[in-house]
Amino acid sequence: MKPIQLTLAASTLAVPAFAQDTREMDAHVHGVSTAQIAIEDGTLEIDIVSPGMDIVGFEYEATSAEDQDAVEAAIRTMLSPENIVTLPEAAGCRLTDILAHLHGGDHDHEDADAHMDEDHDHEEHAEGDDHDHDHEDAHAEDDHDHDHDDAQAEDDHDHDDHAEEAQHSEFHITYAFACEDETALTTIFFPFFDQFENAQEIEAEYVTEAGAGQAEIGRDAPELALE
Amino acid sequence: MILRLALGSLLARALTVSMTILAIALSVALFLGVENVRVGARASFADTISGTDLIVGARSGSVQLLLYSVFRIGNATNNVTWESYQDIAARPEVDWIVPISLGDSHRQFRVMGTTQAFFDHYKYRGGRSLAIEEGQGLDDLYDAVIGAEVAAALDYEVGDPIVVSHGLASFTDHDDQPFRVAGIVARTGTPVDRTVIVSLEAIEAIHVDWQSGAQIPGQTTPVERIRQMDLTPTAVTAALVGVDSRLQIFGLQRAINTYPEEPLLAILPGVALQELWQIVGVAETALVGVSAMVVVTALLGMMAMIFSSLNERRREMAIWRAMGARPATILGLLLLEATLMAAIGAILGLALLYAGLLVAQPLVDSAFGLWLPIDAPSLRELTVLAGVIAVAAVASLLPALRAYRLSLADGMMVRI
Known part of the structure; x- marks a missing residue:
């Protein structure tokens, strides 16, 4: 995960000079989140992007105390992975990395430095902290504060650059787990839908030993079967 | 009873x-x-492609990209410039990358320009590699390796000359630069059987005297001079990519899909195939x-x-x-x-x-x-x-x- 983020960051650092030449908007469908799941050598990474509308019910910049509280509550919920995804007991998965934040439109560009900082943080804490819940929580709070500030900064930036573009905000969650028995990872459940009532569907893509695939996970059957 | x-x-x-x-x-x-x-x-x-993590092409639809790059059904909307190809190839997550250049044909079969790496990395039916049944792989600039179906339908043997036609249904042949059948690929049950494979440089070479889709009248560069020329392509149709770690696939895909210099699309073959099944x-x-x-x-x-x-x-x-x-x-x-x-x-x-x-x-x-x-x-x-x-x-x-x-x-x- 770290190499990707670092390279992503590195590749996007050079971008701003040209940024005004390209205009594009990601597709953004309310009610539909995306999940990307990769499994290799016992490592499971889950990356979920949800429209702000699904999570907190609005996508404008949270300025009122009430809205900011809603964003905070959502991020706190996401920081406990069991609220969002549950894995089979038999797989023996432990959380090793977590990231939950809110960002506007095209995340790859503006969040670059946030990712970088987090990566450094992680490196400092290194492994072994994984089971230390207190520590994780503290760290998580850091994440949250940090992102929050960052989001504000981004928004300012946004306004300067493309003030006319419609504002869409998205929540981005990344979990990494270390699993003892990868083969037991046959089904992933998504309590996500119980937490966020506006969320209707997750479009999931996954890569495992057996190959790549995709599935639509609906509110009525909140589980993903991995072959 | x-x-x-x-x-x-x-x-x-x-x-x-x-x-x-x-x-x-x-x-x-x-x-x-x-x-x-x-x-x-x-x-x-599903058996046609395995072992390829991502397919990269011009930004269109994932199903379309899969169909034209792997199954030779339909055509590309656009090419990928060589610079972008190089950029992607240079990314640290990329383990291997194989360029594919389509657009010409021989009789009813498509001609595909690629590199020797295609034979190393293209896998079918759960990880089987292509096997050259007769002859050898691409060696000389004017070598062509043909699929089993091509050999059977046109009755070709190693050493036979083969002339590539321009485009898919045209009467213009690249007859000034004939190829030689260098090898025949063992039957795979995939579109490779119906493909004439030449090197990427050869695709460039046969188009030396061509400009905006037509041959410049009266101009024929001698083969000897072409062999001396720099035949680096300006564009490829698509590329097959293998990634070091599965965990990096989505990251690389995102990076390619948001590549600012050129609108590109990276797809996971398995995912695109399932999308196709949803339609079908x-x-x-x-x-x-x-x-x-x-x-x-x-x-x-x-x-x-x-x-x-x-x-x-x-x-x-x-x-x-x-x-x-x-x-x-x-x-x-x-x-x-x-x-x-x-x-x-x-x-x-x-x-x-x-x-x-x-x-x-x-x-x-x-x-x-x-x-x-x-x-x-x-x-x-x-x-x-x-x-x-x-x-x-x-x-x-x-x-x-x-x-x-x-x-x-x-x-x-x-x-x-």
């Missing part, structure tokens, strides 16, 4: 019974055949539905046949009653007859299916590149057969119950 009676009774009406059985057999063969083609097509598509799935369901209705129609025909036979058999039933057969025996006899007919029909249908597959397999393979496997009947197929027989038994209950009631009332005093 009752079985012998039932068989004898069926034999006595051999003509109508055999027509009914034939209808059931044909409908069962159709239903299983549709199912077989559906499963075979899926397996055939509707038609598949319709086909399965129609063939299921044909089975139902055949069973209805059988029911009608039994109903109409009841009248002519009233005297027969009456005699059985007189001989001491109970009404339940007559009901059982009719049920047994129907079940026998359905069972014979189902088995005959299965036989028809296999005969059909044996005949169709090579034809379908050469026409559509679909390899329909001939396996022992699957559990699913056996379930279908059992289902048909069971439904036939249930359907025959209606006429059987009628016979039961009639036989109670009729006794010996039948007035026909």
Whole structure:
């Protein structure tokens, strides 16, 4: 995960000079989140992007105390992975990395430095902290504060650059787990839908030993079967 | 005893019974055949590419990119510039990258420009590599490696000259620069069988005297000079990418899809294939539905046949009653007859299916590149057969119950 983020960051650092030449908007469908799941050598990474509308019910910049509280509550919920995804007991998965934040439109560009900082943080804490819940929580709070500030900064930036573009905000969650028995990872459940009532569907893509695939996970059957 | 009676009774009406059985057999063969083609097509598509993590092309649709880059169906909307290709190749996550350049043809077959790496990294049917059956791989600039189907259809052997045509359906040949068949790839059951593979540089070389899609009149650069030229392509059609770690696939995909210099699209072949099945799935369901209705129609025909036979058999039933057969025996006899007919029909249908597959397999393979496997009947197929027989038994209950009631009332005093 770290190499990707670092390279992503590195590749996007050079971008701003040209940024005004390209205009594009990601597709953004309310009610539909995306999940990307990769499994290799016992490592499971889950990356979920949800429209702000699904999570907190609005996508404008949270300025009122009430809205900011809603964003905070959502991020706190996401920081406990069991609220969002549950894995089979038999797989023996432990959380090793977590990231939950809110960002506007095209995340790859503006969040670059946030990712970088987090990566450094992680490196400092290194492994072994994984089971230390207190520590994780503290760290998580850091994440949250940090992102929050960052989001504000981004928004300012946004306004300067493309003030006319419609504002869409998205929540981005990344979990990494270390699993003892990868083969037991046959089904992933998504309590996500119980937490966020506006969320209707997750479009999931996954890569495992057996190959790549995709599935639509609906509110009525909140589980993903991995072959 | 009752079985012998039932068989004898069926034999006595051999003509109508055999027509009914034939209808059931044909409908069962159709239903299983549709199912077989559906499963075979899926397996055939899924077997075509494995081991490739991402396919990169111009930004279009994921299904479209998959179809033209792997299956040679349809055409690219745009190319990928060589600079972008180099940028992607230089990314640290990329383990290997194979360029693909399409657009020219030889007779009815497509010509694909690529590098030697294609033979190292292209995998099919769960990780099998391409094997050169005769000759060798790409060595010289004007070497061509052809698929098994190309060799078979055009009767080519190693060493034969081969002239590439410009575009897909044009009369302009690149006849100033003939190729030589350097190798023949062993049959794979994939589109590679129907492809002429040349080097990326060769694609560039044959277009040296061409400008904006047409040959510059009167200009022919001698082959010797072309060999000296820098034949780095300016663009490729698509690229197959292998990633170091599966965990990096989505990250690389995101990076390529948001590549600012050029609108590119990276897809996971498996995901795009499933998207394709979602589209095709509707038609598949319709086909399965129609063939299921044909089975139902055949069973209805059988029911009608039994109903109409009841009248002519009233005297027969009456005699059985007189001989001491109970009404339940007559009901059982009719049920047994129907079940026998359905069972014979189902088995005959299965036989028809296999005969059909044996005949169709090579034809379908050469026409559509679909390899329909001939396996022992699957559990699913056996379930279908059992289902048909069971439904036939249930359907025959209606006429059987009628016979039961009639036989109670009729006794010996039948007035026909």
